[in-house]
Amino acid sequence: MWRCDQCGADVADGDLFCGVCGKKQPPAAGDGSAGAARTAVTGAAVCPQCGAAVTPSMRFCDQCGAALQSSGNEPSSDGQAPVPVAVDHAQGVEGDQGDSNDVNGGVQSGGVVPGVMPPAMPNLTESGSAPSSYPPLEGFAVDDAAVGAPGSVPVEAPGGGRKRWPIVVVAVVSIIAVALIAAGVWWFVIRPAGNASGTSHPQPVSAQSAGAAKPHAGKNRTSAPKVASCSTPPSAQLASTAHEGDTLVAVLDLDTNCDNSNARFNRADVRVSIRDQDGVAAAAVFDFSKHPIDFKDGTASLHLAYGLSQYWSPYDRIDPSGSDVVFQAGEAGNGGDVQAPGGAIGGSNVRDSDIERNAQIALQSQISHDSSAASDLYDKYTTQLSSKKYGLQAEGKTWHYRDIESQYLQMRLKHPNALLIWAATYSNYTEDGNPADYYVVLSGESLDSVDAANGWCSSNGYSSKDCIAVQLR
DSSP, rough: EEEEETOOOOTTOOOOOOOOTOOOOOOOOOOOOGGGGOOOTTTTTBBBTTTBBTTTOOOOTTTTTTBBSSSSOOTTTTTOOOOOOOOTTTTTTOOOOOOOHHHHHHHTTOOOOOOOOOOOOOOOOOTSSSOOSSSSOTOOOOOGGGGTTOOOOOOOOOOOOOHHHHHHHHHHHHHHHHHHHHHIIIIISSOOOOOSSSHHHHHHOSOOOSSSSEETTTTTEEEEOOOEEEOOOOOOEEEEEEEETTEEEEEEEOOOOOTTTTTEEOOEEEEEEEETEEEEEEEEEEEESSOOOBBBBEEEEEEEOOOOTTTTTTTGOOOOGEEEEEEEEHHHOOOOOOOOTTOOOEOOOOOOHHHHHHHHHHHHHHHHHHHHHHHHHTSSSSSEEEOOTTTTTEEEEEOHHHHHHHHHHHHHHHHHHHHEGGGSSHHHHHEEEGGOOOOEEEOOOOBBSSSHHHHHHTTOOOOTTTOOOOOOO
């Protein structure tokens, strides 16, 4: 037997807790026979917590530490020991306070009077701690609701400590937060696009970016894949030429030079020229960023429109088999785009100097081309529709090569047999010392007399100023 190091009460060998204050006792030293010191009390009351035998003087079970309560400190009137009752921790322990002097004397002498309840726990100080004269009992927590209640000692079961409800609340809140985060990750990241019924749900946008599937109720439907853009000019072959009014329409067959055979050519400021054996037949600058060319399996067809200042050969003289088409990127256009017929793309003019040079070359080429047909009119009559020279001031403007060539092309469209000649080549124009340094447009019609020629002029709506009879020599 030894004394409890907290209250000084006697503790028998083998007891795990003090029977007076309930403090857990250190392991017994010795040869292991401490357990034999326990003495069974025949007919005594038992602990309602663990069933161990207890005595009337015990306030706590010496085996499990459960708090006990008796109806008094003396045997009952029938001579039986009072039956200890396990105490509800929330209610505390009530008992006979006894004589305070006896209690104090017992404590001062190093012991506690058996069967007498220790003094009630005092009220806490403003700092929240108990006065130093009443050190808190080790292993017990003070219930704020019961502090200061006469004869009450709030206790916990063995192994207990401070209240755990704040920890429990924090743990529950943490679990809820983690669950919400996990649900958000599943909903916005992991969740599949469709449910079991096949209905798709909207997904967060990303550098969707483009090409991503767009959700639609009741079915999954994807948008068209994004077309690859390419700025490398294609290769081209002239397929045919035609005219809409005085506009030349060229049909081109294209082959892409891009890595992707289904690429889109969408570059601005691209000069497209048609060249034949006589020089540049047509040239203009096109903006394919506004009118992109979409290739399919590496090929595409393109319709380009050239205005009067953009082509210099009659449409039916441009031979597709003997012509080359050249795409040149990086040249800015001159002026606005020409109005194009349906299905064609119009472009702007090339530089004025290029237009003038191309027109001059085209005039010389056309004269050479028409010389044979002009020879067939010797000793015949035909009609003259125009005569112009470079720098001439007439009809409210100064005539340049581009103007002379444009007028010839318009006459050619109206009269398919029209010819272009250089007047100085024919004696009928050089008579009387006339230098005859001008371009002449003839109708090309073969007529038998002057009257027949004048009649042709009248029937085609020309006055005598604009149409006269001539005989080439």
